[in-house]
Amino acid sequence: MIASFDIPTIDVSPFYRSEGNEEGKKKAFEQMKEACINYGFFQIANHEIPLELLSRTMDMYKTFFASSDEEKLLVPNNYFKSTQNPAETYEHFVFRLSSSVVNVCPKNPPHFKELLEEMASHFKKLGVVLEGIISECVGLPPNFLTNYKNDESRDTLIGLHYFPATENDNTGKTAHEDPGCFTVVYQDEIGGLEVHKDDQWIPIAPSKDKLVVNIGDVIQVLSNNRFKSATHRVVRPREANRYSCTFFYNVQGDKWVEPLPQFTEEIGESPKYRGFLFGEYMQLRIKNMTHPPARPQDLIHITHYSISMS
Numbered sequence: 001m002i003a004s005f006d007i008p009t010i011d012v013s014p015f016y017r018s019e020g021n022e023e024g025k026k027k028a029f030e031q032m033k034e035a036c037i038n039y040g041f042f043q044i045a046n047h048e049i050p051l052e053l054l055s056r057t058m059d060m061y062k063t064f065f066a067s068s069d070e071e072k073l074l075v076p077n078n079y080f081k082s083t084q085n086p087a088e089t090y091e092h093f094v095f096r097l098s099s100s101v102v103n104v105c106p107k108n109p110p111h112f113k114e115l116l117e118e119m120a121s122h123f124k125k126l127g128v129v130l131e132g133i134i135s136e137c138v139g140l141p142p143n144f145l146t147n148y149k150n151d152e153s154r155d156t157l158i159g160l161h162y163f164p165a166t167e168n169d170n171t172g173k174t175a176h177e178d179p180g181c182f183t184v185v186y187q188d189e190i191g192g193l194e195v196h197k198d199d200q201w202i203p204i205a206p207s208k209d210k211l212v213v214n215i216g217d218v219i220q221v222l223s224n225n226r227f228k229s230a231t232h233r234v235v236r237p238r239e240a241n242r243y244s245c246t247f248f249y250n251v252q253g254d255k256w257v258e259p260l261p262q263f264t265e266e267i268g269e270s271p272k273y274r275g276f277l278f279g280e281y282m283q284l285r286i287k288n289m290t291h292p293p294a295r296p297q298d299l300i301h302i303t304h305y306s307i308s309m310s
């Protein structure tokens with residue numbers, strides 16, 4: 001049975017003005033706190049990323065994915081995952097903020113690099129706004145996450161193309177949690193993104209002017225499980241190609257991740273996770289590719305990655 005339910009939508013416009021609208025901010029904090037505790041997912045409205053830019057970026061990705069694999073592979077410094085493996089259900093184009101060059105392959109639309117950079121700079125600004133709201137609504141100082149994150153080199157903008165489902169398989173992305181701080185997703189009108197809640201898969205209705213945000217493992221660990229890194233997946237429709245654009249807000253590889261004292265010793269609770277380096281956790285997930293990605297608590301069972309508790 002499909003639940004008739006939609007994830008909460010939060011109006012973030014009050015946070016783009018330095019002053020005023022305290023009521024609007026208070027409402028957003030309350031909604032977001034509830035959403036992060038219960039679902040780990042929410043949508044944002046009035047986010048100030050121009051819709052025209054989002055739509056131009058999606059068109060650019062469509063053009064890119066329509067070019068031949070040979071042409072796609074001419075793009076260096078990025079990881080293009082091609083369709084050669086028949087088991088693949090999607091292909092993606094990765095633009096890591098630390099990569100300095102994106103070369104243009106023959107069929108790419110003009111201004112490819114400029115468009116990606118413009119898009120990334122908007123996502124960065126949005127990230128600072130979201131970091132402030134998330135910090136405050138979990139009870140941390142407003143600049144906590146921005147100071148903690150402190151580096152954008154692992155932040156990544158990814159364009160995704162999902163192939164139409166076959167008769168036997170509609171998997172787009174299997175159930176997983178995102179490893180970083182949080183992720184922002186813009187999906188096209190096809191839909192297909194689903195969040196797992198109370199043993200049900202809840203489809204997230206596509207919306208032209210809203211962005212979907214999901215909390216990642218880092219925030220789940222920092223908050224000692226207060227905020228959920230939601231399990232989600234993508235299902236593919238039969239008749240249509242699906243495109244989405246995602247921005248992953250990560251931390252750098254040598255960032256130490258462990259439950260903060262505010263959510264453990266200061267309130268008399270024991271930590272639910274061991275500390276780990278973010279880079280090691282990412283390595284572990286890459287190695288684990290044939291299995292559902294390991295949750296942070298799984299690290300406890302892997303001696304090499306776990307840090308003994310004194």
Ligand SMILES: O=C(O)CCC(=O)C(=O)O
Binds near residue numbers: 160185187193246
């Ligand atoms: O394509 C989407 O809508 C979401 C993709 C996703 O969950 C991911 O890449 O981690």
Ligand SMILES: [Fe+2]
Binds near residue numbers: 176178232
């Ligand atoms: Fe994801």
